[in-house]
Amino acid sequence: MADITIFQARTIVTMNPSAPKATHVAIRDGRILGVGALSDLQGWGDYELNTQFADMTLMPGFVEGHAHAMEGTLWRHVYCGFFDRMDPNGKVWDGLKTLDDVLDRLKQAEAELTDPDAPLTGFQLDPIYMDNITVTRHDLDQVSATRPIGILHASGHILNVNTKALELAGMMRTGLNHPGIELGADGMSIGVLKSPEVYMPVGPIIGLDRAATDADEPGLRDFAKLCVRTGTTTVTDLASRLDDNAVGMMLRVTGEPTFPARVVPLKFFMGHTPEELISITLEHKKKSTDQLRLGRIKVIADGSIQGFSARLRWPGYHNGAPNGLWYIAPEQLSEIYHRALEADICVHTHTNGDQATDLALDMLSPALTAHPRPDHRFTLQHCQLADQAQFRRMKSLGMCVNLFANHHFYWGDEHYRLTVGPERAERMNACRTALDIDVPMTIHSDAPVTPLAPLFTAWCAVNRITASGRIQGEAEKISVEEALQAVTLGAAYTLHLDGEIGSIEVGKHADFAVLDADPTTCDPMTLKDIGVWGTVQGGRIFAAADL
Amino acid sequence: MIPVTTIGGYLGAGKTTLINHLLRHPDGQKLAILVNEFGALSIDEDLIEAQDDDLISIAGGCICCSFGDNLVGALMDLMQRQPRPDHIVIEASGVAIPGAIAASLSLIQGLKPNGVVVLADSETVRDLSNDTYLGDTILRQLKDADLVIATKTDLVAESWSHDLGNWLATVSPRAALVHAIQGRVSSDIILGPRSPGMHPEQNRHSDSLFKSKVFPISRPLDLKALVTGLISPELGITRAKGFVLTPTGETVLVQVIGRRAETSTSPNRSQHAVVCIGPAHTINTQELDRLFNSV
Numbered sequence: 001m002a003d004i005t006i007f008q009a010r011t012i013v014t015m016n017p018s019a020p021k022a023t024h025v026a027i028r029d030g031r032i033l034g035v036g037a038l039s040d041l042q043g044w045g046d047y048e049l050n051t052q053f054a055d056m057t058l059m060p061g062f063v064e065g066h067a068h069a070m071e072g073t074l075w076r077h078v079y080c081g082f083f084d085r086m087d088p089n090g091k092v093w094d095g096l097k098t099l100d101d102v103l104d105r106l107k108q109a110e111a112e113l114t115d116p117d118a119p120l121t122g123f124q125l126d127p128i129y130m131d132n133i134t135v136t137r138h139d140l141d142q143v144s145a146t147r148p149i150g151i152l153h154a155s156g157h158i159l160n161v162n163t164k165a166l167e168l169a170g171m172m173r174t175g176l177n178h179p180g181i182e183l184g185a186d187g188m189s190i191g192v193l194k195s196p197e198v199y200m201p202v203g204p205i206i207g208l209d210r211a212a213t214d215a216d217e218p219g220l221r222d223f224a225k226l227c228v229r230t231g232t233t234t235v236t237d238l239a240s241r242l243d244d245n246a247v248g249m250m251l252r253v254t255g256e257p258t259f260p261a262r263v264v265p266l267k268f269f270m271g272h273t274p275e276e277l278i279s280i281t282l283e284h285k286k287k288s289t290d291q292l293r294l295g296r297i298k299v300i301a302d303g304s305i306q307g308f309s310a311r312l313r314w315p316g317y318h319n320g321a322p323n324g325l326w327y328i329a330p331e332q333l334s335e336i337y338h339r340a341l342e343a344d345i346c347v348h349t350h351t352n353g354d355q356a357t358d359l360a361l362d363m364l365s366p367a368l369t370a371h372p373r374p375d376h377r378f379t380l381q382h383c384q385l386a387d388q389a390q391f392r393r394m395k396s397l398g399m400c401v402n403l404f405a406n407h408h409f410y411w412g413d414e415h416y417r418l419t420v421g422p423e424r425a426e427r428m429n430a431c432r433t434a435l436d437i438d439v440p441m442t443i444h445s446d447a448p449v450t451p452l453a454p455l456f457t458a459w460c461a462v463n464r465i466t467a468s469g470r471i472q473g474e475a476e477k478i479s480v481e482e483a484l485q486a487v488t489l490g491a492a493y494t495l496h497l498d499g500e501i502g503s504i505e506v507g508k509h510a511d512f513a514v515l516d517a518d519p520t521t522c523d524p525m526t527l528k529d530i531g532v533w534g535t536v537q538g539g540r541i542f543a544a545a546d547l
Numbered sequence: 548m549i550p551v552t553t554i555g556g557y558l559g560a561g562k563t564t565l566i567n568h569l570l571r572h573p574d575g576q577k578l579a580i581l582v583n584e585f586g587a588l589s590i591d592e593d594l595i596e597a598q599d600d601d602l603i604s605i606a607g608g609c610i611c612c613s614f615g616d617n618l619v620g621a622l623m624d625l626m627q628r629q630p631r632p633d634h635i636v637i638e639a640s641g642v643a644i645p646g647a648i649a650a651s652l653s654l655i656q657g658l659k660p661n662g663v664v665v666l667a668d669s670e671t672v673r674d675l676s677n678d679t680y681l682g683d684t685i686l687r688q689l690k691d692a693d694l695v696i697a698t699k700t701d702l703v704a705e706s707w708s709h710d711l712g713n714w715l716a717t718v719s720p721r722a723a724l725v726h727a728i729q730g731r732v733s734s735d736i737i738l739g740p741r742s743p744g745m746h747p748e749q750n751r752h753s754d755s756l757f758k759s760k761v762f763p764i765s766r767p768l769d770l771k772a773l774v775t776g777l778i779s780p781e782l783g784i785t786r787a788k789g790f791v792l793t794p795t796g797e798t799v800l801v802q803v804i805g806r807r808a809e810t811s812t813s814p815n816r817s818q819h820a821v822v823c824i825g826p827a828h829t830i831n832t833q834e835l836d837r838l839f840n841s842v
Contacts, residue, residue, distance in 0.1 A: 170656045178650040197651050200619035271615025326642040
C-alpha cells in the first residue's frame, strides 16, 4: 500500500492566504505533504486516492482554545439544559423549557435506575430562561424522596438538591448560616446551594466529587468524541490540576491509536507557590507528546460577571451589586508572571471583569521589562469587558486574547438588562476591536459552560445575536473569514502551535474538519447549522457516525 | 464541637509569623492549621517533625495541611482524622474575605466558628485600603473581623499607632484591637481561653503583653447586663469565656469575641466563673470587677 494518501474534496478551505482554496491534499506519516490540484501532488510518488470526501469541504481541524474536559464526564448525567444539545454519542437532547419538562426527564431517568440507593444527577439547568424560577428540594422530592438528587446549573456555580441529598450530607438541619444557602420557613435549606464551596459536602453523594473539574479516563474519551462531532482536532483543558496520576492517565489515553484529538491541558495555578508551579510545569513540558501538549499555566484573577464575582472598574455592576472577588493577590500574579517569563512558560489568565484585565496588564508590563521574552503569547482568557484602551495595551505588551463569543448568545440579554447595562453589554467580547487593533484573537465556548462547537462559536462572533434574538453590538461583529481564522489559526497561535496546526499547508499535521458545506460561501446565519461529518486527525479518519 | 479560628489579612501582614508563634505555644492543644499552600507558609524548621504532600506534622501533635481551592473538602477530611484536632486554625489567602470562610464552617457538622482574626500591617494597611485593586477587599476583611491585630507596632511611632487605632475602630466596628510585635500574641487571644477552673495554667501567657483574669461567680447574674458590659470597648478585653448562673438557676455558657457575644445553654454546674483576656495595657480589671459585682 502506498504511504501517501491524497484526499479529494469538493473544496478545501486551507486558511493559508497564499493558496486559500484547493481540491486535493496529500498526506504522509500523519502530516500534510502538499495541497492543491491532483496534478500538483502527483510528483511525490505513488499514492492512494481517497474520494470519500469528494462531496465535502475540508477545513483545518478546529482548535478550541478554552474548554474543559469535564464536559466529557458530565454527559454520564441527565441533561437538563434549556437548549438542544448533542451528547458524545451524537444524540441531540431536546432543550427543556419548563420545570415540569425537567422533572419529567428526571423521572424518566429515575425509573431506569436499578439500584435504589444510586444518586440521580443532572446538569446544565439554567432557570434564567425560565423566568428565574427557584427550583427547590420539594420540586426534586417529587422525582424521588428516597435517593439523593443533585442538578448542577449551567454556570457550574449552583447545585439544586433534594431532601435526601441534604440528609446524607448532614445538611438537613437548622443552623446553616451562609449567604449561599437560602433557608425556608422551617429554618432548613430550600435545596439551592450557591457556590462550589457550599455544595462541596453534597458533591460526593451525587457523584460530583471535588475532582469533577478534571476529566477521568472515560470522560476524556467522551470529550474527544464531542471533538470529532464538532470538527475539533485540538482542544484545551483549561485548567486541570494535573497531578501525577492525571498526567499519566492523559498521556496513556491520548496516546491510544484511536484517540482522535490533540489535548492541551493547562496547569491550574492554585495550591502551589509560584516557584513550585513553575518547576512542576517545566517537568510536565518534558513529557509532552504530539497528542498531549503540556507545559502551560492557567491563572484565575477574578470570578464571573453573571455571578457578580468578576472585578469591575467604575461604575461597577449595573444593578449596584458590590464588586467581585480576587482569586489571586497582585503580588502573586506578578511573581507568577516574572518566573514564567524567566522560564519561558506561557501563562493564560482568566480575567472576566475589566478591572481584572487592568491588573493583568499592570502586572505583566514590569515583568516583561525585567524578563524580556519576545513572542511570549501570554493570553487573556474571556476578557469580556475590555475596552479599546485595554486592547491597545495588550497589543503593546504582545498579549493575545481569547474572547467568549458564546457567552454573548447565552447571557448577553442578562448582561444588557442586569449585570453591566446596555453600553458595556454592547461592547462585550469585542472581537472587531481586537482585530482592528491587531491583538491576536481567538474565540471560545468554555465547554461545558456552553457547548463545544467551533462553528457555533464562529456564528456567535459573526452575528452577535442573543438568546432573545436581538443583535447586541453591531459594531463588534466580525466577518465569517475572520471568525473561521479565529477558531483555527487564531487559537493555535495562543498555544504556540500555529506552525503545526490551524491551516492546511505543507509540513503541518493532517488535522482536518470534514464538513457538509463550505462555511466561506454559506449564508452567515447558517454557519452554525453546517453538518460535521467528522475529522481527520494526524492523518487518521474519524467519522462521527462510527464513534 | 471543634472550634475554628479564621485568620485573615493581606500578604505581609504577619500571618506566617503569628502561626509560627501559635505552633510554638499551643498550650497543650493539638492544633490543625489549614493554609492555602505550604510553600507560602514557611513553618520554622525546628517545629517540623515530618512532611509529605498534604500534611506537615508538628511537634506536640499539631498538624498543618494545605487546602488549595477546596477549603470545605479539606475540613471534611480533617473531621475524619484520628485523633481529632482540639482546635482548627484557617489561614485565609491574602485576598480572601474571611467572613465568607467563617460562614462556610456552618456547612460541616461538628465545627464551631471561633472568631475572625484579621491582621493589619501597621505601616501599610491604610495605604492598602486606598489601593485601586485592593482597597475594597482590605476594608471587607477588616469589617468582618472580631479581632484586629495591628502588627509591626514596633516599626511605627506611637502617634501613628494611636491614629491607626482610631481609624480601625471606624472600619472594624465589631472588632477588638490588639497591637502586636513579631507575632507575639497570646494563644488565648487567637484561640480563645479555655473554660476557667479547668486549666489553672491559663494565666501564664507567652509574655507580659497580655493579661487574663478569672472572675468566680457565686450568685445569679443578669446575663444581658453582663454581656452588654463585656462587649463594651471601655473594658479593653478581647475575649472572655465562662459559665454564668442565671436567676432561673440555669447555667449558661458565655463567649465574647471582640464586640460580639454568644450565649448557649449548658448542663448545670456547681461552680461558675468567667475568664477575661486582653492586652495588658487595655484590660481594665477594676471596671471588670465592678461589672461582675454590679450585674
